[in-house]
Amino acid sequence: MAIEFRPSQALKLFHDLAFALVRDGETDLSARQLAVLLTIYLEAPPHTVRGLAAKLGVTKPVITRALDTMGRLGLLSRRRDDSDRRNVVVQRTVKGALYVERLGDMIVEKANGLPS
Amino acid sequence: MAIEFRPSQALKLFHDLAFALVRDGETDLSARQLAVLLTIYLEAPPHTVRGLAAKLGVTKPVITRALDTMGRLGLLSRRRDDSDRRNVVVQRTVKGALYVERLGDMIVEKANGLPS
DNA sequence: GGAATTCGTTTCGGAGGCGTATTGTTTCCC
């Protein structure tokens, strides 16, 4: 239990974050895309389309499209699994890692600015 | 400076939150819509289309559309300003207040589950 | 080896968002 704060603080943090994401532009990722991206970068590999779809409770085309979009942005890449060539393994990229890292720093920064 | 945590904790919190928003369905609000909604419920009224657009750095139709969508969901309502009938004042609703409250509780809950 | 299964992708029609430009009201200013 490292982090404890009140709902009002949580909401202000979330507000500031959504606000920053909107104002910065660039990042128009949906909640689904963000969930996929963070799952890939925070949870242990390997990540497959099927696994991500099951984990998020969405259909496979949703994952395919999210990977298309974020792949186009360079935030991740795909590779066929050599041991079972039906599978596609999602791979992290340097650009994606930097993006996620920057996101984490941004949240911390907003949290530090919160009133007590 | 009430809240301090590490980027890794911040990211996990954000991941869990995006994850919950996706899995719960219902809420498919974009970052822009969330930013508008939270601004309305966290910052002091009155809120006009023009003011919200300026604050978020987007065009007015973006705000109009966001208000359309969230109004349809019952999360807020609109009313013409009687003192200046060109303005539209955004009003909070009970349903919207409950939604925001639940969102805050959800964030706090996720934060409490964070590893130290 | 051939049928059934699994996996990711693509297709289809539909819904909703985007930015720009325009419209209809209302108010301001002289």
Added chain:
DNA sequence: GGGAAACAATACGCCTCCGAAACGAATTCC
């Protein structure tokens, strides 16, 4: 009072996403 300005909403063409279904390729099962 009449023209200019301010406000929110709408029209337009474009783009992306959605879920359901169909698809091709690879694997598994007898």
